[in-house]
Amino acid sequence: MxxxxxxxxxxxxxxxxxxxxxxxxxxxxDLPDLAPAGLAGLVSSYPSxxxxxxxxxxxxxxxxxxxxxxxxxxxxxxxxxxxxxAFLIHDDIQDESEQRRGGPTLHAQLGTAAAINVGNxxxxxxxxxxxxxxxxxGSQVAWRIIQETELMMRHSxxxxxxxxxxxxxxxxxxxxxxxxxxxxxKTSWYTCIYPCRVGALVARQxxxxxxxxxxxxxxxxxxxxxxxxxxxxxxxxxxYGKEICGDLWEGKRTVMMIHLIRTLRGxxxxxxxxxxxxxxxxxxxxxxxxxxxxxxAAGSLDVARGxxxxxAAAAAREAEDALGAAPPSPHREFLLALPAYMIxxxx
Amino acid sequence: MxxxxxxxxxxxxxxxxxxxxxxxxxxxxDLPDLAPAGLAGLVSSYPSxxxxxxxxxxxxxxxxxxxxxxxxxxxxxxxxxxxxxAFLIHDDIQDESEQRRGGPTLHAQLGTAAAINVGNxxxxxxxxxxxxxxxxxGSQVAWRIIQETELMMRHSxxxxxxxxxxxxxxxxxxxxxxxxxxxxxKTSWYTCIYPCRVGALVARQxxxxxxxxxxxxxxxxxxxxxxxxxxxxxxxxxxYGKEICGDLWEGKRTVMMIHLIRTLRGxxxxxxxxxxxxxxxxxxxxxxxxxxxxxxAAGSLDVARGxxxxxAAAAAREAEDALGAAPPSPHREFLLALPAYMIxxxx
Numbered sequence: 139m140x141x142x143x144x145x146x147x148x149x150x151x152x153x154x155x156x157x158x159x160x161x162x163x164x165x166x167x168d169l170p171d172l173a174p175a176g177l178a179g180l181v182s183s184y185p186s187x188x189x190x191x192x193x194x195x196x197x198x199x200x201x202x203x204x205x206x207x208x209x210x211x212x213x214x215x216x217x218x219x220x221x222x223x224a225f226l227i228h229d230d231i232q233d234e235s236e237q238r239r240g241g242p243t244l245h246a247q248l249g250t251a252a253a254i255n256v257g258n259x260x261x262x263x264x265x266x267x268x269x270x271x272x273x274x275x276g277s278q279v280a281w282r283i284i285q286e287t288e289l290m291m292r293h294s295x296x297x298x299x300x301x302x303x304x305x306x307x308x309x310x311x312x313x314x315x316x317x318x319x320x321x322x323x324k325t326s327w328y329t330c331i332y333p334c335r336v337g338a339l340v341a342r343q344x345x346x347x348x349x350x351x352x353x354x355x356x357x358x359x360x361x362x363x364x365x366x367x368x369x370x371x372x373x374x375x376x377x378y379g380k381e382i383c384g385d386l387w388e389g390k391r392t393v394m395m396i397h398l399i400r401t402l403r404g405x406x407x408x409x410x411x412x413x414x415x416x417x418x419x420x421x422x423x424x425x426x427x428x429x430x431x432x433x434x435a436a437g438s439l440d441v442a443r444g445x446x447x448x449x450a451a452a453a454a455r456e457a458e459d460a461l462g463a464a465p466p467s468p469h470r471e472f473l474l475a476l477p478a479y480m481i482x483x484x485x
Numbered sequence: 486m487x488x489x490x491x492x493x494x495x496x497x498x499x500x501x502x503x504x505x506x507x508x509x510x511x512x513x514x515d516l517p518d519l520a521p522a523g524l525a526g527l528v529s530s531y532p533s534x535x536x537x538x539x540x541x542x543x544x545x546x547x548x549x550x551x552x553x554x555x556x557x558x559x560x561x562x563x564x565x566x567x568x569x570x571a572f573l574i575h576d577d578i579q580d581e582s583e584q585r586r587g588g589p590t591l592h593a594q595l596g597t598a599a600a601i602n603v604g605n606x607x608x609x610x611x612x613x614x615x616x617x618x619x620x621x622x623g624s625q626v627a628w629r630i631i632q633e634t635e636l637m638m639r640h641s642x643x644x645x646x647x648x649x650x651x652x653x654x655x656x657x658x659x660x661x662x663x664x665x666x667x668x669x670x671k672t673s674w675y676t677c678i679y680p681c682r683v684g685a686l687v688a689r690q691x692x693x694x695x696x697x698x699x700x701x702x703x704x705x706x707x708x709x710x711x712x713x714x715x716x717x718x719x720x721x722x723x724x725y726g727k728e729i730c731g732d733l734w735e736g737k738r739t740v741m742m743i744h745l746i747r748t749l750r751g752x753x754x755x756x757x758x759x760x761x762x763x764x765x766x767x768x769x770x771x772x773x774x775x776x777x778x779x780x781x782a783a784g785s786l787d788v789a790r791g792x793x794x795x796x797a798a799a800a801a802r803e804a805e806d807a808l809g810a811a812p813p814s815p816h817r818e819f820l821l822a823l824p825a826y827m828i829x830x831x832x
Binding site for chain 1: 519520521523524575578579580581595596597598599601602603605606609612613616619624628631632635638639642643645646647649650653670
């Protein structure tokens with residue numbers, strides 16, 4: 139793969155920043171009036187905070203690298219950024235998270251009832267944008283994008299259900315393949331495969347199957363999720379924007395946790411299983427610190443870093459295969475540089 | 486309007502029962518496999534409990550009375566019953582309700598995180614059914630029904646937001662017109678106008694505007710909601726299936742509550758405003774009983790019954806205007822008898 143360094147990371151940051159300005163700017167400018175006055179402002183809360191704009195960037199890059207007109211994909215890019223923000227609002231409630239993108243979560247500000255409703259309103263505004271594709275792209279392509287959206291939502295909901303079930307059942311017999319299956323649904327499809335597929339559908343105007351980025355997106359998404367899980371434990375709050383060790387408070391089955399459960403023996407394993415078997419409110423800071431220290435001692439973080447590197451390398455190989463022959467463009471460079479960027483980011 | 490009594494109520498019950506068997510039977514039989522095993526079972530939980538099937542009945546009746554083929558509307562009727570169940574799951578979380586259709590609410594059983602996800606999964610299965618309309622009804626009609634669904638969701642989310650805002654702001658200066666505006670969005674559009682519009686779209690195969698039942702649905706929905714609010718205070722748990730006086734625990738701005746706030750004076754008004762200003766957890770059974778007793782003493786329940794009667798009479802007039810010339814059919818009789826039934830029901 140291409141060498142990595144500040145040069146490439148800077149190029150990725152610049153591409154993401156441009157997309158963010160364009161997509162989030164359009165999203166905020168075009169928000170419909172919603173009753174009561176103030177509801178549209180609540181819908182704009184998460185999008186207004188600093189975010190990576192990774193999903194719309196993948197959509198526009200996949201469209202651009204295939205020779206498509208980015209203006210025709212902008213509407214879909216806005217829609218999927220809205221779906222992402224809706225997902226974050228509901229996910230923060232489900233995870234009982236307190237912080238998001240450097241500020242309090244919406245349910246911490248408004249209460250759960252209003253936050254659920256703002257999440258639903260955000261999904262609704264996304265659906266409206268997808269329906270505008272009919273005039274923009276024609277009935278056939280607009281319908282295909284809605285089909286892709288339905289498929290993405292199905293994978294996301296199933297991935298979320300699998301992860302919640304593991305916590306509810308206090309699953310302690312998982313292996314890394316279980317994690318990958320969950321992660322394909324929860325993260326890769328939603329964060330990488332779906333945006334690329336939508337970009338490809340727009341570029342190809344609905345002809346052919348938009349599957350050329352599927353393997354790339356699968357590896358890239360898994361690398362992204364593992365890096366996110368690592369940052370959750372090792373990150374710096376100011377960069378990461380979420381509470382540190384939140385995943386441990388929640389009992390999430392990350393690759394590090396799965397490694398730790400499989401590694402500990404005897405009384406230490408029993409203590410970990412008991413910690414995970416408690417409801418969130420039954421865990422305390424001392425227990426969380428103990429689990430984090432065990433992860434460091436057991437090498438779980440290094441194991442996870444190794445997985446993330448392997449996955450990023452696999453994504454880079456897929457990108458070379460898929461894009462090696464494409465003419466140079468910022469879109470091509472972004473897609474090629476993204477795998478290394480994913481595992482070097484601190485936010 | 487036609488006389489009411491066991492005869493007509495029996496006919497309405499029979500029509501609802503037939504629709505329920507057909508629509509809920511189809512809904513449960515066709516549930517897709519969802520990972521993890523068990524998620525589809527959770528999606529089927531609320532639909533499997535005793536419900537009225539009012540919304541699919543309105544959809545099929547509106548289609549039938551216009552000469553449409555009910556088989557072609559069945560898929561949409563299943564979809565809107567799914568959307569309704571998804572709404573109930575999220576609404577029960579928002580209202581912190583404990584009981585639904587005679588059993589514990591889903592979040593009381595599973596926790597909020599899993600219940601939010603099951604609600605989203607239920608919406609997803611509804612969306613899949615709407616997408617099946619493309620093969621069944623053609624692209625044009627299928628798209629129009631999705632547009633109507635988007636509009637319904639917008640009204641519902643806005644109505645919910647308005648109602649939640651009133652509670653959050655401890656609004657004590659509302660009048661009955663404020664209530665009607667909220668109720669048009671939260672209840673009438675979603676429960677009556679949308680189902681009738683979808684049925685009309687199927688019957689007319691997308692030609693013309695499906696607005697013939699709008700006034701009927703508006704009055705009918707408002708009568709339905711006020712009767713529901715009355716049952717919440719005066720009903721019998723075994724028939725009603727939800728905790729009695731739940732609306733008072735939640736501080737809901739029903740017509741009775743709005744009347745009571747406008748009627749009480751001095752220390753009693755101050756006590757009510759203070760009661761409503763507390764979070765739900767800060768209210769107690771003695772306070773709830775005091776509010777209920779004040780409502781009885783102030784005549785708030787009788788005022789609400791009067792509104793419901795007026796609205797039902799208005800709905801019946803609209804039905805006579807719209808359907809007087811239609812040939813006799815079970816669909817016509819159902820739509821004509823429904824207004825009186827709405828305000829006589831005990832569940």
